[in-house]
Amino acid sequence: MSILRIELRRSAAAGAALLTLAVGVAALYLAPGRWSDGWMSLALSTKEYMLLLWPLALAAGAWQGRREHRAKVGELFDTTPRSPARRMLPVLVAMGATLGLAYLLVVVAGAVRIASTAAYFPPDVVAIVLVGALSLVAAAWLGLGIGRLLPALVTAPALAVAGVLLVFFTAIMRPDWMSATLSPAYGSNSFYPFQTIDSRVTGALAIWMGALAVTGVLLLVTRSPRARVAAVLPVLLGFGAAAAIVPRDEAALIAPIDPVARELVCTDDAPKVCVTRVNANVLDTLTPLAREGLAVLAKLPDAPTQVHEDARLFFSSGFSTEAAPPDRDIVTIDVRIDDRGGLAHPAAVVPAIVFGLGANTGTMVCPRNGPVERAAAYYLLDREPVSDVGVVPDMISEEPEFNAEAVTLWQGLRELPPAEALSRVAAVRDAIVACRDSTGVLSR
Known part of the structure; x- marks a missing residue:
């Protein structure tokens, strides 16, 4: 020694x-x-x-x-x-x-x-x-x-x-x-x-x-x-x-997965909110935000009643070979962790739930009309559409014409009776689920 x-x-x-x-x-x-x-x-x-x-x-x-x-x-x-x-x-x-x-x-x-x-x-x-x-x-x-x-x-x-x-x-x-x-x-x-x-x-x-x-x-x-x-x-x-x-x-x-890490951990009460086991520490922070988003979607008929973290594996191209849950009662969102191990971008949780109108298309590549979907989502949020820059994480630029078109469509919805406006927003969601182009659905 x-x-x-x-x-x-x-x-x-x-x-x-x-x-x-x-x-x-x-x-x-x-x-x-x-x-x-x-x-x-x-x-x-x-x-x-x-x-x-x-x-x-x-x-x-x-x-x-x-x-x-x-x-x-x-x-x-x-x-x-x-x-x-x-x-x-x-x-x-x-x-x-x-x-x-x-x-x-x-x-x-x-x-x-x-x-x-x-x-x-x-x-x-x-x-x-x-x-x-x-x-x-x-x-x-x-x-x-x-x-x-x-x-x-x-x-x-x-x-x-x-x-x-x-x-x-x-x-x-x-x-x-x-x-x-x-x-x-x-x-x-x-x-x-x-x-x-x-x-x-x-x-x-x-x-x-x-x-x-x-x-x-x-x-x-x-x-x-x-x-x-x-x-x-x-x-x-x-x-x-x-x-x-x-x-x-x-x-x-190539990209081996730990199946236990992506098992879902859920709240005991409803509306149910679930995250993967590896992110279970943010469940308490996410739950009230997720339920706020579900409350916004509840204005639509047959609205989803659960929020799950998206547990699919996405490649660097942003594409996943795994299908999204087919259950229309579930909204899936990305859960991000910040530098301190807490929930990153909490202000983006409610928009993330509402922007898709509670619809998913699985792995299908469908025609999508961004301004139409944005106008419908912001009608439910009861505020004027704004650019995704600063709202959606990692969004760094957007053509101004995109949001201008959404604002015009949103103003048209605001001029309609509430029942008619909600009916058109629901039609946009149905078009997304059916993999149809939603162009013109709000202005018919």
């Missing part, structure tokens, strides 16, 4: 760990909105920053690995009765333990922020975080071995660059079994609701990183050229074992 304490004080282990901790925490808190919605998002965000942390650990190990060459004491130490393995054990423990702990502390730094708001803790988070820590240990030990084998001044920065390229290109590859096996950042670049990583992928990465760690140890403690060539064997065996267990099916590699 005294040797280990000396190693911690005099080696690069403590400095590398502190730098890793600082970089990881800074990267997390530069974009807290990416992981504020729950534990899995936090685990995957930390995993995403392997682009920075893994090369850093690799370079730190390489810098430490050339210490004996830098001090010109290699031949002196070789004459001592202690074996190379025993002499290198303290530095292996120091580098591995400090960097692995630094990774865990990065996760803890994020956990402090979401502990009071994250409602669902997926068991897979533990394995993902532990394998992330193992990945940094493997990088440090591999760097130690390469640094001792190639003790040039340029080795550490060269490995840092190589590490960035390796993690980056394996992470952006089209999701397949190869990238799932090789990349310590795999599965962290999509960020969709109910995201997870298949446990077989996590297991394969653990095997691969373990193999890299063993190769690093062998390069560090062996002396003969033949033994150093044999040090490549664990990498080959590890890759073969990892490739044998990693899944090949697209469902496990």
Whole structure:
């Protein structure tokens, strides 16, 4: 233990760990909105920053690995009765333990922020975080071995660059079994609701990183050229074992879903409001807003009486292959989480419920008339139509003519008797449900 304490004080282990901790925490808190919605998002965000942390650990190990060459004491130490393995054990423990702990502390730094708001803790988070820590240990030990084998001044920065390229290109590859096996950042670049990583992928990465760690140890403690060539064997065996267990099916590699995370959690009383389990912490905040929106729709005949969070998986194009609930009694809305883990854009909840007039078309691509639907929705809201910019999240621009047409149609509705106006608004909703063009429905 005294040797280990000396190693911690005099080696690069403590400095590398502190730098890793600082970089990881800074990267997390530069974009807290990416992981504020729950534990899995936090685990995957930390995993995403392997682009920075893994090369850093690799370079730190390489810098430490050339210490004996830098001090010109290699031949002196070789004459001592202690074996190379025993002499290198303290530095292996120091580098591995400090960097692995630094990774865990990065996760803890994020956990402090979401502990009071994250409602669902997926068991897979533990394995993902532990394998992330193992990945940094493997990088440090591999760097130690390469640094001792190639003790040039340029080795550490060269490995840092190589590490960035390796993690980056394996992470952006089209999701397949190869990238799932090789990349310590795999599965962290999509960020969709109910995201997870298949446990077989996590297991394969653990095997691969373990193999890299063993190769690093062998390069560090062996002396003969033949033994150093044999040090490549664990990498080959590890890759073969990892490739044998990693899944090949697209469902496990491309946007895998945690079914428990998207189970609906609902209010006990009516009107029923439901959110997915991963967003259960915002149910109390959402409920009065959702019921206000239902009260507005209640002016129409056969109006929906429930609001559910949309639990479908949408791709980056905005398209989903999953059908919306066919029940006309249910309105589905998106639920967004803000940087503090609470409900984002609460002012947009009521408009989100009313704008679709309580209708859905599933996966059908139907003709839609935006000005007509806006005029009908704002008639129910009893206020003049305005641009969606500032009302609908992420809407950044809109042609002024669009809202001007909606205002004209809305004014026409206001001039009609209330019963006739509501009848025309109901006809717009019927047209949406039937996948018909609603043009002219309000002005007939």
